[in-house]
Amino acid sequence: MNHKWNFDAVWDNPEALLAGAVGTLRIFVICLVLGLSLGLLVGLGRYARRKWIYIPVSIFVEFFRNTPVLVQILWFYFALPILMPFEISPLMAAALGITLNSAAFSGEIFRGGIQSLESSQWEGAQALGMTHAQALRRIILPQAVKRMLPALTNRAIEIFKMSTLASAVAYVELLQQGKLIASINYNPIEAYTVVALIFFAFLYPLVQATYLLERKLRQGD
Amino acid sequence: MYQWDFTPVLVNSGMLAAGLGNTLKLTVTALAFGVPLGLGLALLRLARWRILSLPAGIVVEFFRTTPPMVQLFWFFFALPILIQVEMTPFVAAALTFSIQSAAFFAEVFRAGIVSIDSGQSDAARALGMTGAQSMRRIILPQAVKRMIPAFMERSIELMKTTTLVATVAYADLLFQANELAQKTFRPLEVFTVTALIYFAVIYFVSLVVHRIERRLAVSGETTVH
Numbered sequence: 280m281n282h283k284w285n286f287d288a289v290w291d292n293p294e295a296l297l298a299g300a301v302g303t304l305r306i307f308v309i310c311l312v313l314g315l316s317l318g319l320l321v322g323l324g325r326y327a328r329r330k331w332i333y334i335p336v337s338i339f340v341e342f343f344r345n346t347p348v349l350v351q352i353l354w355f356y357f358a359l360p361i362l363m364p365f366e367i368s369p370l371m372a373a374a375l376g377i378t379l380n381s382a383a384f385s386g387e388i389f390r391g392g393i394q395s396l397e398s399s400q401w402e403g404a405q406a407l408g409m410t411h412a413q414a415l416r417r418i419i420l421p422q423a424v425k426r427m428l429p430a431l432t433n434r435a436i437e438i439f440k441m442s443t444l445a446s447a448v449a450y451v452e453l454l455q456q457g458k459l460i461a462s463i464n465y466n467p468i469e470a471y472t473v474v475a476l477i478f479f480a481f482l483y484p485l486v487q488a489t490y491l492l493e494r495k496l497r498q499g500d
Numbered sequence: 501m502y503q504w505d506f507t508p509v510l511v512n513s514g515m516l517a518a519g520l521g522n523t524l525k526l527t528v529t530a531l532a533f534g535v536p537l538g539l540g541l542a543l544l545r546l547a548r549w550r551i552l553s554l555p556a557g558i559v560v561e562f563f564r565t566t567p568p569m570v571q572l573f574w575f576f577f578a579l580p581i582l583i584q585v586e587m588t589p590f591v592a593a594a595l596t597f598s599i600q601s602a603a604f605f606a607e608v609f610r611a612g613i614v615s616i617d618s619g620q621s622d623a624a625r626a627l628g629m630t631g632a633q634s635m636r637r638i639i640l641p642q643a644v645k646r647m648i649p650a651f652m653e654r655s656i657e658l659m660k661t662t663t664l665v666a667t668v669a670y671a672d673l674l675f676q677a678n679e680l681a682q683k684t685f686r687p688l689e690v691f692t693v694t695a696l697i698y699f700a701v702i703y704f705v706s707l708v709v710h711r712i713e714r715r716l717a718v719s720g721e722t723t724v725h
């Protein structure tokens with residue numbers, strides 16, 4: 280334990296970490312927005328009575344929930360370009376993998392949330408003359424979303440953590456920049472410690488907010 | 501139109517089999533160390549003395565809150581220099597995933613223990629048992645049964661997370677797939693087959709989990725998540 284800590288390479292290259300943070304936030308926001316919106320569709324699809332919707336959606340969910348997300352990302356990066364007439368950038372491959380994975384997982388959250396409401400809610404809406412789509416939008420979803428909120432914020436945290444996998448295809452995000460800084464003066468200890476602390480600083484408030492939300496909702500119900 | 505050809509994958513299937521073997525070895529090792537370590541962390545976190553519960557809480561929160569990929573890089577590239585011990589990729593990976601899964605298992609154990617009605621420990625004390633005795637003989641046997649589904653789901657997550665070692669040169673299934681793709685110039689076939697292998701193994705385990713969960717539900721057993 281006689282290591283001399285030397286953070287010079289970290290402090291001398293603030294723009295490297297800044298670029299990494301921007302990259303992390305960019306892929307996080309893309310995957311959060313696309314993943315959750317697609318997840319809502321997936322959740323509704325798994326709730327559908329028509330078999331031609333239900334079956335493909337279920338296969339999609341089972342496949343993406345039961346394979347590792349890094350395998351998905353590498354498939355999109357190395358395998359998909361062979362089938363596609365265009366190039367796939369690191370951002371595109373990583374965002375595709377993380378988005379589809381999150382859609383599968385959040386689809387199950389949406390499905391569970393919608394199913395958790397009593398059928399009398401549907402019946403009441405129907406009695407008021409609402410169509411199925413109106414009942415879903417005005418009556419069911421607003422109530423279901425409240426119940427799903429803790430599970431959805433947990434998903435957001437998972438997406439933030441998964442964004443580091445984009446470094447496997449050399450997308451510029453925090454961990455990737457950590458590798459770069461580690462190689463400058465050969466100081467991996469300082470570089471990776473700082474990266475870990477930055478992630479902790481981003482994620483810890485999110486985790487605590489989720490705990491708080493869970494407790495508040497449990498008291499409210 | 502692309503001409504699919506799986507022969508190069510079939511000819512080299514031994515490479516993928518070796519990778520799958522290493523994936524399973526790493527998963528089992530991490531479980532073997534992660535579970536007892538997780539139980540220890542849970543008990544420490546539940547301890548009445550803050551000098552025990554506070555550090556355990558910090559370890560658990562830190563490992564649950566930071567991305568596993570960052571932890572892996574730290575253990576691989578920073579720790580060996582810090583403690584000046586050379587580590588094989590397997591040791592570094594097993595260390596990372598043992599501690600990481602211990603943090604998650606600790607929360608499963610804690611939720612299970614807390615879920616047991618306090619009347620149980622009161623009754624154990626009334627019978628003259630010490631705290632340790634009541635934990636071992638009364639609380640844990642009941643808690644463990646409730647934790648089985650959460651515990652198995654966590655094990656599935658662990659197996660998926662082990663793929664991250666492919667980025668730091670431990671020859672797991674994904675790493676072998678990458679090698680094979682470069683060797684045969686057939687990334688489409690290799691990565692598709694690899695995804696299907698992972699799916700087969702993980703889907704099988706999740707089916708078993710669902711079955712156990714249903715059986716516990718039938719027997720009226722509450723479970724924790």
